[in-house]
Amino acid sequence: MSNSNNRRDFLRQMGLATMGLGIFPSLLAACNNGNPTDSGEKKDSTKANEDLHKDLFFKISLAEWSFHKALFAGKMNHLDFPVRAKKEFDIHAIEYVNQFFKDKAKDKDYLTQMKQRCDDNGVKSVLIMCDGEGEMGDLDPKKRLQAVENHYKWVEAAQFLGCHAIRVNAAGEGNADDVAKAVIESLTKLSSFGKDHGINVIVENHGGNSSNGKWLSNIMKSVNMPNCGTLPDLGNFCIKRTKPESNTPEGWAKTKCLEEYDRYEGVTELMPFAKGVSAKTYDFNEQGEETTIDYTHMLKIVKAAGYAGHIGIEYEGERLSEEDGVRKTKELLLRVGATLS
Numbered sequence: 499m500s501n502s503n504n505r506r507d508f509l510r511q512m513g514l515a516t517m518g519l520g521i522f523p524s525l526l527a528a529c530n531n532g533n534p535t536d537s538g539e540k541k542d543s544t545k546a547n548e549d550l551h552k553d554l555f556f557k558i559s560l561a562e563w564s565f566h567k568a569l570f571a572g573k574m575n576h577l578d579f580p581v582r583a584k585k586e587f588d589i590h591a592i593e594y595v596n597q598f599f600k601d602k603a604k605d606k607d608y609l610t611q612m613k614q615r616c617d618d619n620g621v622k623s624v625l626i627m628c629d630g631e632g633e634m635g636d637l638d639p640k641k642r643l644q645a646v647e648n649h650y651k652w653v654e655a656a657q658f659l660g661c662h663a664i665r666v667n668a669a670g671e672g673n674a675d676d677v678a679k680a681v682i683e684s685l686t687k688l689s690s691f692g693k694d695h696g697i698n699v700i701v702e703n704h705g706g707n708s709s710n711g712k713w714l715s716n717i718m719k720s721v722n723m724p725n726c727g728t729l730p731d732l733g734n735f736c737i738k739r740t741k742p743e744s745n746t747p748e749g750w751a752k753t754k755c756l757e758e759y760d761r762y763e764g765v766t767e768l769m770p771f772a773k774g775v776s777a778k779t780y781d782f783n784e785q786g787e788e789t790t791i792d793y794t795h796m797l798k799i800v801k802a803a804g805y806a807g808h809i810g811i812e813y814e815g816e817r818l819s820e821e822d823g824v825r826k827t828k829e830l831l832l833r834v835g836a837t838l839s
Contacts, residue, residue, distance in 0.1 A: 554835040555801050558828065559591035559624050561776065561812040562598060565820050569598050577611060580621040587824055591622040593774075593810045594661075596652060597629055603651040609658050616659075624808050625663040625700070625729075625774060628652045634684035635670020635677040635707075646684050653688075653697045663698035663773055665729050668708040668717065677707055682720045689726040700773045702729040703764060709735045711764030718771040730768040731812070732796050733778030735759040762795060769803035779827045780815040786829055793834045801838055 632645025813823030
């Protein structure tokens, strides 16, 4: 899908939601691959990565959603994600999406394989993005409680994998104030469970009310728990959009945003609670700049908030391949990050 704020709505429509300038070109080239140098000498990709990143004010991670087309089409195996992140993109931290191993949350053998792939490649598991487990803002108390409890297994899986957080959605149908009260109740309960496991519960601006920065930041203030925070997505600020022609990725890609929250204002409002940042990209111009989002402006906002954690690459454009989109996003983060660090 070309708009990730469609992801939650698309999954729900499909029935899933109710299921349980300056950096040297040579340095940029070094960060993009672990290939031999022209002289034939082998690069130490880990050292190269550390050298390139050590002066940035943030760390770079890779969101699995960047490969959603390949994963949904069966062209990529979820277990190969850590290996690809390290060997193809020289990225040493990853963010999972539960849709790609949705029946494995309690499968310790499978989770052990995931963990081993990371350990073998020096890759850190950062978080799990959770979809399709019910709505945290459901106005029906029983459904809301079920949604909260459905996330418990992901908290436990995150702990096992060594993640610091799970990402949840503050979704719900109804009056915005009523949904907010429901979300506050759900987040408080889930964050209490997360606290016992050393896991943060973080909310992404993911369409609808949650893409209203003021609405979501007020929820954070009301919950007021150290392990409850936000995952500001730099591109997800569509509050209302047209209905899709069909319940397919292609159908959702053709929808149009009818009401959009100011993305820079929204990120500013969400950053005080941020325990992660999602670097959404759609397309790039000839200068390598993102065509929808002013990344210099955005990263200035992120830095001003004192954030020093991971910024996760999440490419979901149509023109470039998923692989090229990831590379372009990484180049952009390194270039802009170097000018601000």
